[in-house]
Amino acid sequence: MLYSEMNRDMLLNEKNQLEERYNTFKAKNLKLDMSRGKPGKEQLDLSNGINEIKDFVYNGTDLRNYGILDGIESCKKLFAELLDVETKNVIIGPNESLTLMFDYVSQCYSHGAGDTPWSKLDEIKFLCPVPGYDRHFTICEYFGIKMINVPMTPNGPDMDAVEELVKDESVKGMMCIPKYSNPQGITFSDETVKRIAALKPAAKDFRIIWDNAYCVHDLSDDGEKLLNIFDILPEYGNEDMVVEFCSTSKITFPGAGISAVIASDANIASIKKRLNAQTISYDKMNQHRHAQFFGNADGVKAHMKKHAEILKPKFDIVLKHLKNELSGTGTAEWIEPKGGYFISLDVMHGCAKRVGELCKEAGVTLTTVGATYPYGIDPNDSNIRIAPSYPPVDELDTAAELLCICVRLACGERLLG
Amino acid sequence: MLYSEMNRDMLLNEKNQLEERYNTFKAKNLKLDMSRGKPGKEQLDLSNGINEIKDFVYNGTDLRNYGILDGIESCKKLFAELLDVETKNVIIGPNESLTLMFDYVSQCYSHGAGDTPWSKLDEIKFLCPVPGYDRHFTICEYFGIKMINVPMTPNGPDMDAVEELVKDESVKGMMCIPKYSNPQGITFSDETVKRIAALKPAAKDFRIIWDNAYCVHDLSDDGEKLLNIFDILPEYGNEDMVVEFCSTSKITFPGAGISAVIASDANIASIKKRLNAQTISYDKMNQHRHAQFFGNADGVKAHMKKHAEILKPKFDIVLKHLKNELSGTGTAEWIEPKGGYFISLDVMHGCAKRVGELCKEAGVTLTTVGATYPYGIDPNDSNIRIAPSYPPVDELDTAAELLCICVRLACGERLLG
Numbered sequence: 001m002l003y004s005e006m007n008r009d010m011l012l013n014e015k016n017q018l019e020e021r022y023n024t025f026k027a028k029n030l031k032l033d034m035s036r037g038k039p040g041k042e043q044l045d046l047s048n049g050i051n052e053i054k055d056f057v058y059n060g061t062d063l064r065n066y067g068i069l070d071g072i073e074s075c076k077k078l079f080a081e082l083l084d085v086e087t088k089n090v091i092i093g094p095n096e097s098l099t100l101m102f103d104y105v106s107q108c109y110s111h112g113a114g115d116t117p118w119s120k121l122d123e124i125k126f127l128c129p130v131p132g133y134d135r136h137f138t139i140c141e142y143f144g145i146k147m148i149n150v151p152m153t154p155n156g157p158d159m160d161a162v163e164e165l166v167k168d169e170s171v172k173g174m175m176c177i178p179k180y181s182n183p184q185g186i187t188f189s190d191e192t193v194k195r196i197a198a199l200k201p202a203a204k205d206f207r208i209i210w211d212n213a214y215c216v217h218d219l220s221d222d223g224e225k226l227l228n229i230f231d232i233l234p235e236y237g238n239e240d241m242v243v244e245f246c247s248t249s250k251i252t253f254p255g256a257g258i259s260a261v262i263a264s265d266a267n268i269a270s271i272k273k274r275l276n277a278q279t280i281s282y283d284k285m286n287q288h289r290h291a292q293f294f295g296n297a298d299g300v301k302a303h304m305k306k307h308a309e310i311l312k313p314k315f316d317i318v319l320k321h322l323k324n325e326l327s328g329t330g331t332a333e334w335i336e337p338k339g340g341y342f343i344s345l346d347v348m349h350g351c352a353k354r355v356g357e358l359c360k361e362a363g364v365t366l367t368t369v370g371a372t373y374p375y376g377i378d379p380n381d382s383n384i385r386i387a388p389s390y391p392p393v394d395e396l397d398t399a400a401e402l403l404c405i406c407v408r409l410a411c412g413e414r415l416l417g
Numbered sequence: 418m419l420y421s422e423m424n425r426d427m428l429l430n431e432k433n434q435l436e437e438r439y440n441t442f443k444a445k446n447l448k449l450d451m452s453r454g455k456p457g458k459e460q461l462d463l464s465n466g467i468n469e470i471k472d473f474v475y476n477g478t479d480l481r482n483y484g485i486l487d488g489i490e491s492c493k494k495l496f497a498e499l500l501d502v503e504t505k506n507v508i509i510g511p512n513e514s515l516t517l518m519f520d521y522v523s524q525c526y527s528h529g530a531g532d533t534p535w536s537k538l539d540e541i542k543f544l545c546p547v548p549g550y551d552r553h554f555t556i557c558e559y560f561g562i563k564m565i566n567v568p569m570t571p572n573g574p575d576m577d578a579v580e581e582l583v584k585d586e587s588v589k590g591m592m593c594i595p596k597y598s599n600p601q602g603i604t605f606s607d608e609t610v611k612r613i614a615a616l617k618p619a620a621k622d623f624r625i626i627w628d629n630a631y632c633v634h635d636l637s638d639d640g641e642k643l644l645n646i647f648d649i650l651p652e653y654g655n656e657d658m659v660v661e662f663c664s665t666s667k668i669t670f671p672g673a674g675i676s677a678v679i680a681s682d683a684n685i686a687s688i689k690k691r692l693n694a695q696t697i698s699y700d701k702m703n704q705h706r707h708a709q710f711f712g713n714a715d716g717v718k719a720h721m722k723k724h725a726e727i728l729k730p731k732f733d734i735v736l737k738h739l740k741n742e743l744s745g746t747g748t749a750e751w752i753e754p755k756g757g758y759f760i761s762l763d764v765m766h767g768c769a770k771r772v773g774e775l776c777k778e779a780g781v782t783l784t785t786v787g788a789t790y791p792y793g794i795d796p797n798d799s800n801i802r803i804a805p806s807y808p809p810v811d812e813l814d815t816a817a818e819l820l821c822i823c824v825r826l827a828c829g830e831r832l833l834g
Contacts, residue, residue, distance in 0.1 A: 036483065044481045051471050064461045066453065066671040094511055095700040102695040110526050110536060110560065119527060119536035135697075142694035143527065254483040256702040277559035278519040280552075283512040283700065285673040 002330040003348075003411055011416050018409045022362065025402045030363030032399040037182070037341035038390040039250055042310050046303065047252040053289040063284040069275055071260075072284055074291035079260040081297035082216060083246065084228050089268055091275070093259035094282050097247035100261050101175075101209055102139050104243055107274050108172070109143050113240075114205030118143075118172060127165055127174040129157040131344060131372035131383045133182040136175040136211070140374070145172075147374035152181065154335070156188035159195040166201035173207040179226040180214035183344040183372055183385035185337020187224035197232035199241070210244040216304045217250060218339040219312050230262070239264040248290060250341065251300060251307075258283075258290050314388040318343055318400040325404030331411040343386040344372070351410040352381045358406035364399045419747040420765075420828055428833050435826045439779065442819045447780030449816040454599070454758035455807040456667055459727050463720065464669040470706040480701040486692055488677075489701050491708035496677040498714035499633060500663065501645050506685055508692070510676035511699050514664035517678050518592075518626055519556050521660055524691050525589070526560050530657075531622030535560075535589060544582055544591040546574040548761060548789035548800045550599040553592040553628070557791070562589075564791035569598065571752070573605035576612040583618035590624040596643040597631035600761040600789055600802035602754020604641035614649035616658070627661040633721045634667060635756040636729050647679070656681040665707060667758065668717060668724075675700075675707050731805040735760055735817040742821030748828040760803040761789070762820075768827040769798045775823035781816045 006014065056063040058072055070076075071092025080087045093100040109118045118124050125146045128137060132152075140147050148165060151158045157176060165171055178188045188196070196208065210229065218224075233239045240263075248257035261271060294300050319336055322345070326332045332347045347355055356369035367385040370376040386403070388396055423431065473480040475489055487493075488509025497504045510517040526535045535541050542563045545554060549569075557564050565582060568575045574593065582588055595605040605613070613625065627646065635641075650656045657680075665674035678688060711717050736753055739762070743749045749764045764772055773786035784802040787793040803820070805813055 038483050041479060044479065047481075048471075051468075054465075054468050062458065062461065064464075064670040064673060066455050066666075096697060099696045106523055106527065110523065117536070119534070135694075138694045142691065249483075253481040253702060255698040256481060256700045274559065277552075277555045279516045280513060281672040283673045283703070285670060286700070286703070 001328065003408075003415055004330050006415070008416065011412050015409065015412045015416065018405055018412065022358070022402075022405050022409060025398070025405070026362045028363070030398065030402070032364045032391055032395050034387050034391060034396070034399055034403075035365045035367045036390070037250070037387045039254060039307075040310065040390050040392070043307055043389070044253060046306050047293070050252060050289045050293045053292045056285050056288055058288055063288050066280050068281050068284055069279070070272060071282065072287050072291065075258060075287040078291055078294060078297060078300070079246065079262070082300060083212065083244065083262055085230055085262050089230075089262055089264065091261050091268060091271060092282060092287055093261055095256055095258065095286070096249050096254070097211070097213065097245040097259035097261075098135055100259050101136075101211065101245050104209065104261070104271070105139055105143055105145075107271070108205070108207060111270075111274070112205060113207050116205070121170070123170045125168065125171045127157070127162060127171060128374050129174070129176050129181070130374070131183055131378075131385070132175070133177060133211070134367075134371040136209070137374045140175070149374060149379075152184060152186060154186060156186060156192035159192055163195070163199065166199055166203070166206060169202040171201065172203050172205060173209065175209040175211065177211045177213055178229070179212060179224065180217055180337060180340025182213070182340065183342040183383070184335055185340040185342060185344070186335065187226055190227050193227040193229050194232055197229050197238055197242075198236045199238065201241075206241060208242045210242050212244055212246045213250070214340040215246050216300055217307070217341070218304065219308050219315060220338065222338065224338050240266050243267055251303065252290060252293075256286070258287050311389060313393055314396055315343065317393060317396050318386055318388045321400040321404050325401070326407060329408060329411075332407050341387060341389055343388065345384040345386055345407070346382045347384060347407050348411045348414060349380045349382050351407070351414050352378060352384050354410040354413065355384060355403070355406045358409060359403060362402055362406070364402050366403070418745065420825075420832055421747050423832070425833070428829055432826065432829045432833065435822055435829065439775070439819075439822050439826060442815070442822070443779045445780070447815065447819070449781045449808055449812050451804050451808065451813070451816055451820070452782045452784045453807070454667070454804045456671060456724075457727065457807050457809070460724055460806070461670060463723050464710070467669060467706045467710045470709045473702050473705055475705055480705050483697050485698050485701055486696070487689060488699065489704050489708065492675060492704040495708055495711060495714060495717070496663065496679070499717060500629065500661065500679055502647055502679050506647075506679055506681065508678045508685060508688060509699060509704055510678055512673055512676065512703070513666050513671070514628070514630065514662040514676035515552055517676050518553075518628065518662050521626065521678070521688070522556055522560055522562075524688070525622070525624060528687075528691070529622060530624050533622070538587070540587045542585065542588045544574070544579060544588060545791050546591070546593050546598070547791070548600055548795075548802070549592070550594060550628070551784075551788040553626070554791045557592070566791060566796075569601060569603060571603060573603060573609035576609055580612070580616065583616055583620070583623060586619040588618065589620050589622060590626065592626040592628065594628045594630055595646070596629060596641065597634055597754060597757025599630070599757065600759040600800070601752055602757040602759060602761065603752065604643055604755075607644050610644040610646050611649055614646050614655055614659075615653045616655065618658075623658060625659045627659050629661050629663045630667070631757040632663050633717055634724070634758070635721065636725050636732060637755065639755065641755050657683050660684055668720065669707060669710075673703070675704050728806060730810055731813055732760065734810060734813050735803055735805045738817040738821050742818070743824060746825060746828075749824050758804060758806055760805065762801040762803055762824070763799045764801060764824050765828040765831060766797045766799050768824070768831050769795060769801050771827040771830065772801060772820070772823045775826060776820060779819055779823070781819050783820070
């Protein structure tokens with residue numbers, strides 16, 4: 001029954017029952033963590049074979065030594081195959097793509113993406129589809145970039161809003177996760193990708209950080225397909241507008257993987273110019289470990305099926321509880337993602353923070369409520385990001401049930417005033 | 418006999434003899450490389466044991482997963498022991514320290530080291546002890562930092578000049594290698610270190626990039642000792658003026674090592690603030706490999722003795738040729754380094770470029786002549802950096818003899834006018 005249709009007595013009765021269940025959980029002194037998109041131990045074990053690679057000569061080059069600024073050919077080829085681009089448009093980066101994204105923004109800040117370094121301008125704004133990834137927001141905040149919320153729709157960012165906002169010349173960029181977005185797991189529709197590729201921003205140096213973090217992270221065989229934006233950009237003369245990033249953080253080892261940036265010839269040239277001052281090379285031994293371990297793109301895809309086998313039951317158990325406990329109550333909405341790392345829960349407005357508190361009191365840590373919005377401010381106090389990957393299934397079973405109780409309890413409290 | 422005391426006939430005779438020897442070498446179609454400070458294969462093999470480390474749990478933490486922003490404790494302890502500082506003043510970085518130095522300058526550029534980001538100022542200048550390390554100059558050039566040459570003396574940078582130059586408020590920093598400097602192998606004397614620590618720059622945000630690249634890189638047991646500048650800085654309230662960098666690039670694997678930044682509490686805090694936006698963690702698996710492989714600072718020192726056993730004969734053979742061929746000719750001067758990676762040769766003014774050409778024509782690649790000076794301009798056209806580490810001893814024997822012939826030939830040509 002919809003909570004909104006309950007009278008005061010019914011709500012009080014509901015609240016009492018929920019408090020009883022809540023206290024039973026609380027008495028267990030739980031310590032469960034659903035806060036970050038960390039792979040579980042079982043997933044990490046899938047990649048242990050990487051540490052068996054011990055021959056570091058590749059094409060006659062000793063990879064233990066200096067050199068090869070933009071990454072070894074075998075690794076470039078691997079990412080080029082996965083993302084359907086040419087190897088000349090790939091640079092292999094450090095242990096994670098976040099650093100590459102930060103560094104690209106830093107490059108635009110000190111040297112610009114066009115004629116003027118962003119540091120020389122009075123105001124820089126970025127569009128941030130919301131809810132979104134907190135670490136994107138942190139990068140913007142660090143560089144003093146003003147963030148403008150753009151609502152996500154089931155097809156990606158609200159493109160009417162984006163098309164309107166880019167008419168402002170101080171809007172210099174957008175950060176987004178086009179496939180299995182963090183936290184909603186939404187893949188941008190073909191139309192969205194096309195409209196993004198066709199944007200005519202007032203700023204000639206407008207840049208889209210295309211964070212393809214979950215490019216091969218399907219939860220089952222019917223994964224979603226993302227249009228390759230680099231195929232479309234040339235039609236609009238927008239080749240330089242999009243810079244794509246990805247990594248193996250959630251393929252092999254988070255923090256000890258390899259990353260890649262994919263960009264137009266001109267952008268690759270400007271990044272290489274910076275690289276030339278910045279490094280002698282990234283870690284080619286780790287690049288080689290990865291290339292040898294996978295062999296090719298099919299190797300990666302086969303590997304990702306093993307991840308899915310571990311992850312799918314974890315997502316399912318959370319979704320089962322959401323359905324059993326919250327369907328028909330009007331207290332929350334969510335999308336069943338076909339990939340990625342998160343489930344995004346939108347609870348009754350004004351209740352998310354309280355849900356976080358209740359969970360924490362009972363020993364379940366969620367992603368800080370609000371973190372899915374720029375500056376940590378969810379204007380509706382509604383969004384909760386659930387990260388089911390790390391806890392074992394039995395713990396997740398407990399944590400998800402408790403979360404649902406907390407959602408209902410918080411909403412009940414709110415309606416009771 | 419001094420070339421300057423030879424008459425024309427003697428010089429012509431000398432030249433003819435040298436050309437004969439030169440042509441004999443040239444006929445061999447050599448392809449020898451003394452250009453970069455790359456460790457040789459034998460040296461790299463010393464660290465292969467690193468790849469045997471396969472257990473990545475440390476203090477109960479799975480190092481394959483996310484987390485630990487500033488590096489694992491065992492690694493911090495290793496660098497803290499080596500450099501005689503507290504672990505709280507150490508951050509473990511990526512695969513090489515060059516990236517950390519670039520990033521620190523980038524941080525000063527976008528966020529400043531004091532009140533004002535350097536990007537907001539009209540002019541930034543750095544002091545560059547010369548001859549020096551080309552990659553330092555490349556970083557300055559990338560950020561548009563005007564470089565001012567400061568001559569090196571046998572005790573380090575000319576401190577009279579430095580003390581005078583820092584009275585200019587637009588002089589914001591200095592980059593230097595205080596131990597076994599690149600290329601001269603000079604270790605800053607105690608007095609130099611004390612005078613640096615006692616500087617009173619007009620710029621309150623003056624920063625010294627203390628690139629301690631060769632901190633444990635002695636060629637023999639009577640290595641030189643560098644005063645720990647962090648012990649002295651507090652006497653002058655200059656704790657924040659120096660930021661130290663080092664890495665295992667020339668201890669384990671160049672490009673696949675680990676690096677560290679050592680700094681005051683305040684500087685560590687500002688770097689961590691940036692790190693928090695920049696990364697989730699650096700590669701902790703590689704950190705752990707290194708910490709386990711060495712155990713402690715003594716493990717590193719024992720390891721460095723093995724490097725010295727390989728490197729010393731290479732330095733000796735170059736020095737032997739320099740002595741045999743050039744002593745008493747007045748064509749060149751050099752210092753016998755007790756550590757580091759280079760021998761710096763100062764030839765008769767106006768002759769270095771010609772030496773480089775002659776070497777190249779005969780198949781020996783030297784570091785680009787001029788590269789040891791900012792903007793690639795050696796005002797005296799005199800300095801040549803010799804990197805003896807990479808070629809095998811027999812090749813080095815040939816290359817060094819040829820180099821000496823080229824030096825004498827170029828100087829003879831010059832005197833003949």
